[in-house]
Amino acid sequence: MKNVRFALLLPALAGILLLGLSVPAQADFKKTKIAVLDFQMQGEQTNAKDMGKIVAEWLITGLVETGRFDVIERRLLEKLLEEQKLGVTGAIDPNSAAQLGKILGVKIIVSGTVTSLEGYTEINARLINVDTASIIAAEKVRASSAEKLRDLVTKITDKIVLAFPMEGYVVQRTDKKVTIDLGRQIGVRPGMKFIVFKEGKIIKHPKTGEVLDVETIETGLIEIKDVKEKTAMGVILQETAPNTVAYGSMVRSSNKESLEEPEKDEKSVQQDPGERRGLIPMPRFFRRE
Numbered sequence: 001m002k003n004v005r006f007a008l009l010l011p012a013l014a015g016i017l018l019l020g021l022s023v024p025a026q027a028d029f030k031k032t033k034i035a036v037l038d039f040q041m042q043g044e045q046t047n048a049k050d051m052g053k054i055v056a057e058w059l060i061t062g063l064v065e066t067g068r069f070d071v072i073e074r075r076l077l078e079k080l081l082e083e084q085k086l087g088v089t090g091a092i093d094p095n096s097a098a099q100l101g102k103i104l105g106v107k108i109i110v111s112g113t114v115t116s117l118e119g120y121t122e123i124n125a126r127l128i129n130v131d132t133a134s135i136i137a138a139e140k141v142r143a144s145s146a147e148k149l150r151d152l153v154t155k156i157t158d159k160i161v162l163a164f165p166m167e168g169y170v171v172q173r174t175d176k177k178v179t180i181d182l183g184r185q186i187g188v189r190p191g192m193k194f195i196v197f198k199e200g201k202i203i204k205h206p207k208t209g210e211v212l213d214v215e216t217i218e219t220g221l222i223e224i225k226d227v228k229e230k231t232a233m234g235v236i237l238q239e240t241a242p243n244t245v246a247y248g249s250m251v252r253s254s255n256k257e258s259l260e261e262p263e264k265d266e267k268s269v270q271q272d273p274g275e276r277r278g279l280i281p282m283p284r285f286f287r288r289e
Helices: 002-022 051-066 074-083 094-104 146-162
Strands: 032-036 040-043 069-071 108-117 120-129 134-143 167-174 177-180 193-204 211-227 232-239 250-254 276-279
Touching: 032 051, 032 094, 040 051, 051 069, 051 074, 051 108, 051 146, 074 094, 094 108, 094 120, 120 146, 134 146, 211 250
Parallel strands: 032 069, 032 108, 040 108
Antiparallel strands: 108 120, 120 134, 167 177, 167 250, 177 232, 193 211, 193 250, 211 232, 211 276
16 A cells, blocks of 8 residues: 555656756845945035935935835944044045944945036945955946936946846746746836846866856847736847757846847957857855856
């Protein structure tokens, strides 16, 4: 009798095992913990001392609204700075930012300046990696008047978001429609573009064997149309060959409008028929584990 029961269970167990192997694991997406320091005022309107705080507050609000970052609360930040007897604003140097970041328990410090001169206002922001004490991105936007300062902060927010691409998987395809395993809870919004790709050659250091990079082979481009809590539905805008965008394909958020358009600071290499190859640095944050 036991043998009969075991025999009946075998097909079910095999089916469960195969199902587990065939379904791509949901993207392990974790918000990056970040702290935004008050921006330092420079130029003709340096007497507007609160403007740096206002810019920082706008930036914090914008970053939180994206759903992509765990931003340290402003009052807590001020309390910790006061307890540590630190008065930090503006273009803090990377080493000091790294020490501050470890005290705050964050991965990224955002600091910067607001420059107001006759005829224009400019915001400069720097993203500092706490672990390496290095500047991983520097962004700058400019407008013709201080009245458009809020618009500048929005542009800076968008640029910061682009520095932290999301990665996930295609979990369903029907005709030209696809569903990915990234949704509202991590900041996906209608209108966003995602590159569909597969990983190619692993680039290792010739002496140490350390993995320096992984070649990515772009196979398609999708645009998000509808977003749910954990998934998003999009349409295929481009595909390098029929059905290259398929169940299990990897996706990465991008600001590209077409596969032919280069990524910012991307170095393209020789193209193969039907595929566009490029060496794109592996994201250090928001990456699958």
